[in-house]
Amino acid sequence: MNERLQQLYRSESRPVLATLIRLLGDFDLAEEALHEAFTAALQQWPERGEPDNPRAWLVSTGRFKAIDQLRRRARFDASREELVRQLEDQLDEEEEPSEIEDDRLRLIFTCCHPSLAPEARIALTLREVCGLTTEEIARAFLVGTPTLAQRIVRAKTKIRDAGIPYEVPGREQIAERLNGVLHVLYLVFNEGYAASSGERLIRHDLAREAIRLTRLLQQLLPEPEVLGLLSLMLLQDSRRDARVAAGGDLVLLEDQDRSLWHQEQIREGCDGVLRALASQRFGPYTLQAAIAAVHAEAPSAQETDWAQIVGLYDALLAMQPSPVVALNRAVAVAMHEGPAHGLALVDELLEQKPMAAFHLAHATRAELCRRLGRADEARxxxxxALELATQDAERRFLQRRLDELGTAP
Structure with a gap:
């Protein structure tokens, strides 16, 4: 039975927690009730047997446990008496299965509410929706556990004190709010796909959680741009085994062993891109996924359809102007028209203040100068780039490139 309960905890704890948060209106109380419910299951199921609907049983038991706890607290805090009465009035109301399913979607939108600080949205989403521990999240983002815990506490307090509704926004708000949710998921995936600092370039746990959560969102809210983001994640993650050498060093896309790419993910990602594009209601994530799909389907870097990639970057820049997108386009132009054309675009970008402090802009310039034989400029x-880089694998790669150039004559 312990093994069965562990399996149920992995599959049901997040949906049950989402429903308890809706019913109880308090994150911390809901978490306590969740653990009380599983403790009760551990005590009762071996003797009485597993109920026909374990999720409903856990929700019901958790709610009763929370009400009992609130009754005890109400003896010392009269303000809780009204909450107890409200919860008791709801006890006879049956929970619809569809409503319980929708609670996960409500929780995602609540954790990603625009009134919360961006770093708090990420921490709260990983903690409450994904079930990662505070220590795991802190370790992934290289911050202290107390600091991360305070972010989560402040976010929960803000939700409670500001009366942030536990709901999916209405149709007129869904586009704006959905963009915020997708941005949080994209940031979580990016930190897993290419860590911003630290020893490891890839953090598989974060990338997996972002994919899992985006897949859940796509099932609950099948919008084209959600499918586009899921496809982008799948296509990028399909290269994970080829992106880092045995010693942990970075391997550029053009040097990767493409036989290590995960073809099942590539097929799913490419299919998702086509479906999202066919909707004619796609956004920047779908266009990024389309670019990743062109790379994924090419037998080699030399055989990549660079003209198509430049065209997709043109469309992406028109939709979402960004220096980083422009830098990626410059790389594609260099591959399509030659390094001199790409270098001219990179030099224009480096005149902009934000890009002058971006290590990848300088690394790109160095690579193009190296290919043009301009060794001094490359050095x-x-x-x-080395001065600005904070990721260990990237720093080792840059130092290796610098060593290969040797000292100036």
Whole structure:
């Protein structure tokens, strides 16, 4: 029975928690009730047997446990008496299965509410929706556990004190709010796909959680751009085994062993891109996924349809102007028209203040200068990129490139 309960905890704890949060209106109380419910199951099921509907049983038991706890607290705090009465009035109301399913979607939108600080949205989503521990999240984002815990506490307090509704926004707000949710999921995936700092380039746990959560969102809210983001994640993650060498060093896309790419993910991602594009209601994530799909389907870097990639970047820039997108487009232009054309675009971008402090812009300039035989300029750009880089695998790659150039004659 312990093994069965562990399996149920993995599959049911997040949906049950989402429903308890809706019913109880309090994150911490709901978490306590969740654990009380599983403790009761551990005590009762071996003797009485597993109920026909374990999820409904856990929700019901958790709610009763929370009400009992609130009754005890009400003896010392009269303000809780009204809450107890409200919860008791709801006890006879049956929970519809569809409503319980929708609670997960409500929880995602609540954790990603725009009134919360961006870093708090990420922490709260990983904690409450994904079930990661505070220590796991802190370790992934290289912050202290107390700091991360305070972010979560402040976010929960803000939700309670500001009366942030536990609901999916109405049709007129869904586009705006959905963009915020997708952005949080994209940031979580990016930190897993290419860590911003630290020893490891890839954090598989974060990438997996982002994919799992985006897949859940797509099932509950099948919007084209959700499918586009899921496809982008699948296509990028399909290369995970080829992106890092045995010693942990970075391997560029053009040097990767493509036989290590995960073809099942590529097929699913490419199919999702086509369906999202066919809807004619796609956004920037779908266009990024389309670019990733062109890479995924190419037998080699040399055989990649770089003209198509440049065209997709043109469309992406028109939809979402960004120096980073422009830098990626410059790389594609360099591959399509030659490094001199790409370098001219990179130099224009480096005149902009934000890009002057971006290590990848200098690394790109260094690579293009190296290919053009401009060794002195390449050395200078690699050194500047090294000064700015904070990720260990990237720093090792840049230093190796610099060493390969040797010292100036």
């Amino acid at each position: 200078a750009a690699y050194r500047r």
